[in-house]
Amino acid sequence: MPGLQDGKYRKYSQEVVRIACGRVRKGELSYGAAARMYGIPKSTIRDKVSGRTPIESTPGPDPILSKKEEEQLVGWAIGMAKIGYGRTMMEMKRVVKKFLDANGRPNPFVDNLPGRRWMRNFLRRHPELSMRLPETLGRERADVTVNKIQRWFRECSDYMVERKTERVIAPKGAKNVYQQTASTRQQITVVGACNATGQYIPPLIIFPGVRFAYDPLDGAPADSSFAKSKTGWMNSEIFYEYITNHFHPFVRSLNIPFPIILFVDGHVSHINLETADFF
Structure with a gap:
């Protein structure tokens, strides 16, 4: 029987599904005839013709995230890899967890x-991604040379036009993928930002601990803000709040035309899906 192998339906492409459903809708084939001709379960054709399931859905378990949500995750992973911040499998899964925690789905x-099975299926659904072993960026590579500066500007220009470690997720075929890590030491962090014309954003000061017996902004520049974290280091939640509630409104108040580019260092807190979506 066409389309059958050892009593099981063979794999079929989305294009074949579209053709089969189209012929059924036009009355050229019955459900059974289309199933036999194209090797697609009759129930699948029936569900798609009736609109019960979309044409682009794939066989197998529910992917949990919608197609749009997965595309958003893919775009973020590719974007991070392009600028040198490839995400690990666990980091990708934590992004999904954070979304599900908030969504309640x-x-x-x-x-x-x-788990691993969902991640494996996610990568199969998105063959443009692949697992790569990243190169570690050592401090010795931070030496400044004319060639490195010129290359940096070329890569920055290209990005604007385009708008030992775990393996990281990157675009398939990428030549170099990097990953940077954060420290766990305790300190006070001061986040500043300025532009080439000399305008600056009042700082964000991050203190360790959770309580104050004093005014933490006493003596700080006007319009400064503060935050608290366990170690005094920046984290992704604080960075998101800084961008959305401090940096962005202040830039708008300066009447600076958008879009703008914000250059940040390699701290892992600067790389999260929520902040990327905000911009």
């Missing part, structure tokens, strides 16, 4: 954290 995961 039912899912089969333990504590909303996807």
